[in-house]
Amino acid sequence: MSLERFDGMRNNPVSKWIKLIVLGAVIFWWTAAGLLAVETEADPMATIKKPIDKVIEILNDPRYKDPDKREIQRERLWETVRGLFDFNEISRRAVARHWKKFSPEEKKRFADVFADFLGNTYIDKIQSEYNNEQIVYVSQIARGNKALVKTKLLRGESLEIPIAYRMKKIDGKWKIYDILVENGVSLVKNYRIQFSEILKKHPPQYLIKRLETKLAEQKKKRAEKNK
Amino acid sequence: MPSKKRNAPKKTNRLTIAALLAVMVLAGAGGCSSVPATAKADPHSPPDLSWLETGEIYPGYEDDRRYIRRASETEATRDELEDELEDELEDELEDELEDEMAGETTIADPLEGFNRVMFQINDKLYTWIMRPLAKGYRAVLPEMVRRGVKNFFVNLTTPIRLVNCLLQGKAGAAEAEFARFLTNTTIGVLGFGNPAKDYPELNPPVEDTGQTLGRWGIGEGFYLVLPVLGPSTLRDTVGLLGDYCLNPLSYVTPSRDELALKGCRSLNRLSFHIGDYEALKEASLDPYLSMRNGYIQLRRSRIKK
Numbered sequence: 001m002s003l004e005r006f007d008g009m010r011n012n013p014v015s016k017w018i019k020l021i022v023l024g025a026v027i028f029w030w031t032a033a034g035l036l037a038v039e040t041e042a043d044p045m046a047t048i049k050k051p052i053d054k055v056i057e058i059l060n061d062p063r064y065k066d067p068d069k070r071e072i073q074r075e076r077l078w079e080t081v082r083g084l085f086d087f088n089e090i091s092r093r094a095v096a097r098h099w100k101k102f103s104p105e106e107k108k109r110f111a112d113v114f115a116d117f118l119g120n121t122y123i124d125k126i127q128s129e130y131n132n133e134q135i136v137y138v139s140q141i142a143r144g145n146k147a148l149v150k151t152k153l154l155r156g157e158s159l160e161i162p163i164a165y166r167m168k169k170i171d172g173k174w175k176i177y178d179i180l181v182e183n184g185v186s187l188v189k190n191y192r193i194q195f196s197e198i199l200k201k202h203p204p205q206y207l208i209k210r211l212e213t214k215l216a217e218q219k220k221k222r223a224e225k226n227k
Numbered sequence: 228m229p230s231k232k233r234n235a236p237k238k239t240n241r242l243t244i245a246a247l248l249a250v251m252v253l254a255g256a257g258g259c260s261s262v263p264a265t266a267k268a269d270p271h272s273p274p275d276l277s278w279l280e281t282g283e284i285y286p287g288y289e290d291d292r293r294y295i296r297r298a299s300e301t302e303a304t305r306d307e308l309e310d311e312l313e314d315e316l317e318d319e320l321e322d323e324l325e326d327e328m329a330g331e332t333t334i335a336d337p338l339e340g341f342n343r344v345m346f347q348i349n350d351k352l353y354t355w356i357m358r359p360l361a362k363g364y365r366a367v368l369p370e371m372v373r374r375g376v377k378n379f380f381v382n383l384t385t386p387i388r389l390v391n392c393l394l395q396g397k398a399g400a401a402e403a404e405f406a407r408f409l410t411n412t413t414i415g416v417l418g419f420g421n422p423a424k425d426y427p428e429l430n431p432p433v434e435d436t437g438q439t440l441g442r443w444g445i446g447e448g449f450y451l452v453l454p455v456l457g458p459s460t461l462r463d464t465v466g467l468l469g470d471y472c473l474n475p476l477s478y479v480t481p482s483r484d485e486l487a488l489k490g491c492r493s494l495n496r497l498s499f500h501i502g503d504y505e506a507l508k509e510a511s512l513d514p515y516l517s518m519r520n521g522y523i524q525l526r527r528s529r530i531k532k
Contacts (some may be wrong), residue, residue, distance in 0.1 A: 022461040184528020
């Protein structure tokens with residue numbers, strides 16, 4: 001294409017229109033893509049699907065088959081899912097009416113130790129028992145800043161465990177604040193009764209200590225197992 | 228046949244499906260038993276078109292049928308699903324308002340002392356006897372066999388669920404139970420197979436007499452840990468008697484055989500759940516409370532459905 005011809009085209013009113021159309025299309029494209037990106041980001045199901053898929057990938061990764069690598073694998077699993085949960089909200093709900101007895105510092109300590117305890121317990125379980133389970137994403141519904149995402153865990157061909165996630169939008173991000181097993185057994189409620197029994201008789205410090213002790217026991221057990 | 232299924236109205240098509248499946252099997256047994264068994268080939272391999280020449284049924288038929296069914300299901304049931312989810316979310320929000328910062332899911336437990344002792348006994352019974360047995364059983368029998376046994380017992384105990392659907396006025400669910408029983412008994416060969424598994428409309432929520440009593444407005448009474456059988460309530464214990472009467476296995480004579488069959492059923496069922504109880508114990512500060520609460524939550528949510 002010669003320069004002359006190019007110049008000529010520039011002054012052509014038709015080419016102006018073409019440019020305008022192309023520009024319009026590009027702007028439209030960007031906006032649409034941007035909107036779509038926001039849409040998928042805000043989608044509660046997509047929010048949990050990505051890390052869960054990653055978890056399964058890590059569990060299947062042959063690099064971690066070696067018993068020496070199990071600690072590294074669990075670290076990676078924990079990193080992957082930790083951000084999915086809002087442990088402050090989980091703690092607040094699990095402690096429920098006793099929460100106001102906690103000082104701000106105790107609240108923070110409790111949320112941290114409870115997070116580690118939950119992480120340990122459940123990561124231990126999936127790490128030691130993972131056997132090609134599949135996750136089926138059944139449905140999601142969101143209203144306002146709350147959402148419910150239903151999934152199913154398929155264990156072989158014979159067992160199906162419905163698992164639902166209650167989520168809340170916090171700072172524009174969907175975070176899990178409760179897990180429902182078998183269509184109605186709430187994890188948070190299950191801890192609530194246990195914590196409540198303890199907090200009826202003991203100060204918050206005691207509960208935090210109990211969790212820390214349990215955490216230490218788990219760690220010891222794991223160390224023995226990995227030997 | 229697939230299109231028929233897709234267009235069939237949701238509520239009435241349970242029996243239709245059972246009938247269609249039965250017809251398909253009879254047809255299969257009658258004439259088309261030589262369908263080439265290449266249906267489950269690698270999806271990336273070139274399509275096998277030999278069936279065109281031989282005039283056989285297209286070998287991918289089964290898979291496609293399933294796919295079409297899934298796709299249509301999504302479409303047809305989307306509204307229904309959304310309604311259901313709406314309701315559920317509504318319920319949940321209500322629940323939350325109620326117990327956000329206040330209550331616990333509680334149950335009267337006047338016999339806590341006795342219950343805790345029984346819980347410990349059951350714990351030992353499980354850890355020392357049932358678990359090793361179930362582990363051995365699982366090691367000896369391949370999953371396929373255990374699955375067959377499980378299906379067989381589930382199918383055989385249809386009367387418990389069916390009668391309780393009827394007692395709760397759940398006609399649709401009762402129809403589904405009946406259709407599944409027909410399907411699995413014929414095509415599933417006496418219930419060892421579970422061809423109805425892939426049809427959500429043939430798999431209604433499990434009902435039992437305890438749930439029926441709850442539906443009728445009879446309160447739980449109080450929490451009760453039964454020897455061997457584990458967590459229950461006064462009402463659910465009465466319910467177990469009802470289940471006993473509705474269980475065909477209860478009519479096997481001599482009673483030694485009845486016990487053997489029921490034992491086999493429990494052991495087989497347990498072989499799919501090894502580790503679940505351990506996980507609950509590991510995840511809790513007070514396993515007794517965790518189990519009690521889990522049981523009560525589960526029962527209450529089942530009665531609601």
